[in-house]
Amino acid sequence: MPLGRAYSVGVRGVDGAIVEIEAFITGGLPGVHLVGLPDAALQEARDRVRAAITNCGSAWPMTRLTLALSPATLPKMGSVYDIALAVAVMSAEQQQHWPKLDTTVLLGELALDGRVRPVKGVLPAVLTAKREGWAAVVVPIANLAEASLVEGIQVWGATSLSQLKAWLAGKGSLDDRVVGSASEPAPIADLADVVGQTHARFAVEVAAAGAHHLLLTGPPGIGKTMLAQRLPGLLPPLSHEESLEVTAIHSVAGLLSGSTPLITRPVFVAPHHTSTVAAMVGGGSGVARPGAVSRAHRGVLFLDECAEIGTSVLEALRTPLEDGEIRLARRDGVARYPARFQLVLAANPCPCAPARPSDCLCPAAAKRRYLGRLSGPLMDRVDLKVELHPVQSGAITATEGESTAAVRERVAAARAAAAERWAPHGVRTNAEVGGPLLRRRFRLDRATMAPLRQALDRGELSVRGVDRTLRVAWTLADLGGRTAPGLTDVNTALSFRQGGGDR
Structure with a gap:
């Protein structure tokens, strides 16, 4: 036949x-x-x-x-x-x-x-x-x-x-088959290149150690983009399974190198602030193609000038931030892409963004509208909020800060401690830990929890905010080599949550 x-x-x-x-x-x-x-x-x-x-x-x-x-x-x-x-x-x-x-x-x-x-x-x-x-x-x-x-x-x-x-x-x-398919690692930008900004540098270290989301605000040229670009260099290399996950997404997107396709380092994806919802989360006719959130899987998604991004685009990030994946329904079915990334937002304090705050010409209503695009539900999912201030002239000639290699060692030790602690519960980083687990099996004593209870009673924190603050506190304890967060860790985490304070 x-x-x-x-x-x-x-x-x-x-x-x-x-x-x-x-x-x-x-x-x-x-x-x-x-x-x-x-x-x-x-x-x-x-x-x-x-x-x-x-x-x-x-x-x-x-x-x-x-x-x-x-x-x-x-x-x-x-x-x-x-x-x-x-x-x-x-x-x-x-x-x-x-x-x-x-x-x-x-x-x-x-x-x-x-x-x-x-x-x-x-x-x-x-x-x-x-x-x-x-x-x-x-x-x-x-x-x-x-x-x-x-x-x-x-x-x-x-x-x-x-x-x-x-x-x-x-x-x-x-x-x-061919062998030796791992891609050559790109040169890593050094954290020592950042002038001053001690508090923001520490926030980037905390973000890397616990896989937390980060918001950087401040006038132009102060170092927000430089700090964000140095975050991937602090993260540990991808495991073999994670490398295959990330490489598979880039394969579907058609972005792989022909001779050395395997991606072994966390990626850094920085879409333009005029990107559409489809460009951010994925889209296209038939079955949707991966967007920026999926291409940043196991890496960093950096949104510069985030206050200029459309509100609908920003709000589309809420589901992947919580679920770690994006599901896109199109004419020919539903496409599911992993999207577990670290979000780094950067914004100017107002539309005119002068070098000195005293030179701002924006009315109060314009300022509120500008940062008002960052909605409460989205900001509630951001663990670390840091305001950068202009550096003094002495910082330019001062001894350079710690290198990426030195900070990466502390980050690796903190991540190893967190992975060992959470391994029986199926997670590896503090940012992935569920709130019920933190509040029940790993509950802190009453005195340590006092600042969070007070903030919750005053309406300054939601229940989600309490959980996320606790996750940051555990990361601070891991960086300090402590077995559990203390009162200082909780207060520091709360100051990051509220966008104030220095180290």
């Missing part, structure tokens, strides 16, 4: 599903009928596949051809199915079954001359094939380094449809 079959992977978000592709040749007028909810790019695959098959020396069936992609209810998008479609057609036309097709997943786009072109989302597709128990996967040669990041499955790279056909028939070979 003229029926051919091959397999590929459909990716939605960072999740995938195995797609079975069948080619059936029957009598009737010549024509190609593609079924299985294909999008426009997949509909055009009929012409690409026909030209590629013809140009690699194989025959195209001159009769009715039906191409079915299953599961039929799953929307299929993109050009990743091209080589699987071509192999299924050749198998049906030649009425020949290649045993390797029963254990191999095929991924790749075809050029008209039969070359195999790279595609997006190869890493999550290979992870899906491994999870589903497939023995091997064939990818474009340009994606081979990315696919080689996945252990436990055989990975092959193809340069052309002719080479793939010869390999299936046992008359040729494909390129094997």
Whole structure:
């Protein structure tokens, strides 16, 4: 029976599903009928596949051809199915079954001359094939380094449809997996470059140690952006599992390097203040693509001039800040992307933003409107609020502050202490700890909790604010090498929460 079959992977978000592709040749007028909810790019695959098959020396069936992609209810998008479609057609036309097709997943786009072109989302597709128990996967040669990041499955790279056909028939070979795919770490900006701002530097250290969110306010040119750019250098390297998570997101977004795709350091994402909601959280027709919050997963999302960002864009951050993921419903289904990032906000104190506060020309109403875009619910999720002040001339010639390497050692020790303490409860950083756990099993004594009770009674803190202040207090204790927060830690955490005080 003229029926051919091959397999590929459909990716939605960072999740995938195995797609079975069948080619059936029957009598009737010549024509190609593609079924299985294909999008426009997949509909055009009929012409690409026909030209590629013809140009690699194989025959195209001159009769009715039906191409079915299953599961039929799953929307299929993109050009990743091209080589699987071509192999299924050749198998049906030649009425020949290649045993390797029963254990191999095929991924790749075809050029008209039969070359195999790279595609997006190869890493999550290979992870899906491994999870589903497939023995091997064939990818474009340009994606081979990315696919080689996945252990436990055989990975092959193809340069052309002719080479793939010869390999299936046992008359040729494909390129094997490559090794050494870790990306070269970018140079780390040194914290010692920041002039003065002792209190803000300490806030950045606390943010790094506990994975807390941070707000920096102050006049232009005072060091807000410099401090934010140095936060990723204080964070520990990503674990192998975290590296694969982050790399998979960047694979779907099409942002990976071809030769060294693995991301091993926390990323720094700084979208422009004119970004839309779709650019921030993800969007697009069909199934949504990852936005800035997902690209910053396990890293830092820096929003400079945050008071200039649209209110709807800022409010869209509230759900990923709480849940650590973003779910985007679009025409072709719901895409889920991880989005556990550290948020750093930077803002001027008013629209005119003079170097000296006494030179401000803004009326009081304009000031309230300017920072009023930062809503209470959003600010309630920010643990550390720091106001930066102009530095004196002596700070420029003074001895430089601590380097990133020295601060990173303290951050690593604090994170190790927190990870050991919270490991039985399934979390690793203080910022992830649930409020009930802090208030019950790790409850502080009455005297230590007194400042928080008073702030709660005065309406200065919400219950969420109390929990977040406690998390910062635990981070301060970890940095100080203490087994539990004391009264000083709670007061310092409360001063950060309320945006005042110095170290």
